[in-house]
Amino acid sequence: GESVGLHLPTLSVQEGDNSIINCAYSNSASDYFIWYKQESGKGPQFIIDIRSNMDKRQGQRVTVLLNKTVKHLSLQIAATQPGDSAVYFCAVNAGGTSYGKLTFGQGTILTVHP
Amino acid sequence: DTAVSQTPKYLVTQMGNDKSIKCEQNLGHDTMYWYKQDSKKFLKIMFSYNNKELIINETVPNRFSPKSPDKAHLNLHINSLELGDSAVYFCASGPGPGAYEQYFGPGTRLTVT
Numbered sequence: 001g002e003s004v005g006l007h008l009p010t011l012s013v014q015e016g017d018n019s020i021i022n023c024a025y026s027n028s029a030s031d032y033f034i035w036y037k038q039e040s041g042k043g044p045q046f047i048i049d050i051r052s053n054m055d056k057r058q059g060q061r062v063t064v065l066l067n068k069t070v071k072h073l074s075l076q077i078a079a080t081q082p083g084d085s086a087v088y089f090c091a092v093n094a095g096g097t098s099y100g101k102l103t104f105g106q107g108t109i110l111t112v113h114p
Numbered sequence: 115d116t117a118v119s120q121t122p123k124y125l126v127t128q129m130g131n132d133k134s135i136k137c138e139q140n141l142g143h144d145t146m147y148w149y150k151q152d153s154k155k156f157l158k159i160m161f162s163y164n165n166k167e168l169i170i171n172e173t174v175p176n177r178f179s180p181k182s183p184d185k186a187h188l189n190l191h192i193n194s195l196e197l198g199d200s201a202v203y204f205c206a207s208g209p210g211p212g213a214y215e216q217y218f219g220p221g222t223r224l225t226v227t
Binding site for chain 1: 118145147154155156157158159162170204206208210211212213214215216217218219220221
């Protein structure tokens with residue numbers, strides 16, 4: 001079956017550092033990848049996405065890297081701030097006609113210390 | 115304005131009861147979803163409706179029944195609640211079944227005692 005996992009369940013950084021959160025997926029047919037941020041007591045919030053025809057995409061302070069060869073994606077957060085403290089999820093689609101179905105990874109807890 | 119809203123935010127009930135959670139979105143989206151997040155934060159899709167039609171129906175006990183009266187609303191009714199149903203349930207909406215960017219509601223924390 002399809003699985004999506006993370007290498008590290010927790011990440012603790014100092015304010016101002018760069019953060020890297022990793023995600024591995026198993027389905028080679030997946031062609032859409034998305035990162036969500038979930039703050040305590042709230043629903044997941046879209047951060048950035050990337051399609052399989054790209055290997056890098058940048059947003060504001062965030063960059064997603066995709067390596068389809070090893071089925072791995074990462075989220076890089078530049079100059080991490082205390083407000084970035086949250087649980088981060090990667091999610092992937094099933095490929096083909098999957099009606100928007102996303103499979104979520106287990107989540108990484110990011111803690112930013114002032 | 116709240117994009118995706120859910121009621122109630124907290125729901126505490128006893129085993130065997132029947133309860134409903136309501137969801138509304140004002141984003142004009144065609145597709146809505148129900149997710150379950152367990153105590154380990156694992157998030158799993160349960161159902162999806164596109165324009166009132168069920169398009170995703172994961173392996174969920176048939177005690178769970180979604181209903182979409184119109185494309186802006188998706189409710190979840192749960193019969194004969196069990197302890198294992200305790201979780202946070204999230205509603206989400208998206209532009210369409212082929213689009214993956216989904217907008218989540220604040221969640222409903224269900225506690226079954």
